[in-house]
Amino acid sequence: MKRLPRILLLSLVAGITAGAAVTENHFTACSLLGGAADSVCGARIQSDGSIVLAANVSAGPVAVSASGATTAGKGMVVRLTPGGTRLLSARPVADEVRDLALDAQDKDLRGQEFTGRLSSGRANAVRVKNGTIAAGADGSLFVGGTAASGLPVSFTPPGTGDYAGGGFLLGLNPALDTRLFCARLQPGAVTHAVDVRLVNGKTVVICGGSTSTKPEPFWTQNAIQSEAPPNSGFFAVFTME
Numbered sequence: 001m002k003r004l005p006r007i008l009l010l011s012l013v014a015g016i017t018a019g020a021a022v023t024e025n026h027f028t029a030c031s032l033l034g035g036a037a038d039s040v041c042g043a044r045i046q047s048d049g050s051i052v053l054a055a056n057v058s059a060g061p062v063a064v065s066a067s068g069a070t071t072a073g074k075g076m077v078v079r080l081t082p083g084g085t086r087l088l089s090a091r092p093v094a095d096e097v098r099d100l101a102l103d104a105q106d107k108d109l110r111g112q113e114f115t116g117r118l119s120s121g122r123a124n125a126v127r128v129k130n131g132t133i134a135a136g137a138d139g140s141l142f143v144g145g146t147a148a149s150g151l152p153v154s155f156t157p158p159g160t161g162d163y164a165g166g167g168f169l170l171g172l173n174p175a176l177d178t179r180l181f182c183a184r185l186q187p188g189a190v191t192h193a194v195d196v197r198l199v200n201g202k203t204v205v206i207c208g209g210s211t212s213t214k215p216e217p218f219w220t221q222n223a224i225q226s227e228a229p230p231n232s233g234f235f236a237v238f239t240m241e
Contacts, residue, residue, distance in 0.1 A: 029084035031084065033055055034055065034062065034063065035057075035058050035063075036058075037056075037058075038055070038056050038057050038058055038074070039055065041054050041055065041056065042054030042097070048082065050080060050082050051079070051080040051081075052077065052079055052080075053077070054075075054077060054097045055076055055078050055097070056074050056075050057074055057076050058074045062078055062087060062090045063090075065087060065089075074095070074096070075093055075095055075096045075097035076091060076093060076097070077091045078090045078091075114126055114143070116147050116148055116151050116164070116165065117150045118150045123150075124148045125147060126146075126168075127146050128145035129145070130145070130192060131143065131144040131145030131146065131190070131194075132193055136196045136203055137197075137198045138174055140171060140174050140180065140196075140203075142170070142171050142172075142194050142205060142207075143169070143170040143194070144167075144168065144169050144192070144193070144207050145168060146166060146167050146168065146189065147165045147166065148165045149164050150165065151164045151182055151184055152179065152182050153184045154179070154181045154183065155182075157186070157218075158219055159219055160185075160187065160216070160217050160218070160219055161216075163184075164184060166185065166186050166189050166212070167186055167189025167190050167191045167211075168182060168183060169182075169183045169185065169194065169205070170182045170183075180240070185209075185236065186211055186212055186219075186234075188211070188213065188216055189211050189212050190209045190210050191207050192208060192209040192210065193206075193209065202241065203240040204237065204239050204240075205237070205238055205239075206235060207235065207236055208233065208234060208236070209234060209235075210231060210232070210233060210234070211228070211230060211232050211233070213230050214230055215229075215230050216230075
């Protein structure tokens with residue numbers, strides 16, 4: 001019988017010792033927030049000890065304090081004093097929020113929603129589940145995935161038709177309020193990988209993924225391989241001025 005390393009045997013039998021007890025005297029705040037079907041989805045502590053929450057709030061004092069804001073929706077960034085004992089501000093940012101992150105300057109990082117849109121005005125599916133997200137040096141954001149028809153396409157490769165869906169690459173400015181581009185690479189494709197880097201003063205973007213499972217045209221330029229069967233790999237590189 002193969003003998004396990006001694007250090008592994010020790011880790012298997014080692015117990016967890018009891019730590020210091022937490023009592024009610026350790027809590028500086030424990031508070032309810034909002035109304036029915038509301039929730040706190042993200043929480044961060046800033047470097048000065050103040051508290052930032054990502055919360056969906058439709059009722060209560062936090063909702064009232066934000067009622068004068070122009071942004072609709074109950075998704076808010078809520079700021080509290082150190083210890084969480086007093087409300088500093090509540091800023092609506094979206095119809096709904098799910099998480100929160102802070103940058104190096106303790107500013108809350110913004111999110112954005114993106115969907116395809118049919119001619120009827122109804123939303124259509126956009127998926128990043130098997131895709132990815134990358135950020136540029138200036139904070140710009142690049143999202144790769146696959147989508148049904150209705151993408152706000154700004155570039156489709158020549159000879160690939162006018163279907164506004166498939167493997168895509170979306171670029172957003174650092175404030176996440178302006179699309180830099182939305183490129184549809186091939187109907188039926190899926191973009192899995194994205195990276196971006198500043199090279200010699202220019203932003204170079206690469207994306208890769210898998211082509212359609214159907215025999216659909218795929219545009220190539222300066223390709224190291226110009227032909228492949230359906231459901232093959234692909235990559236594309238381009239430079240932004």
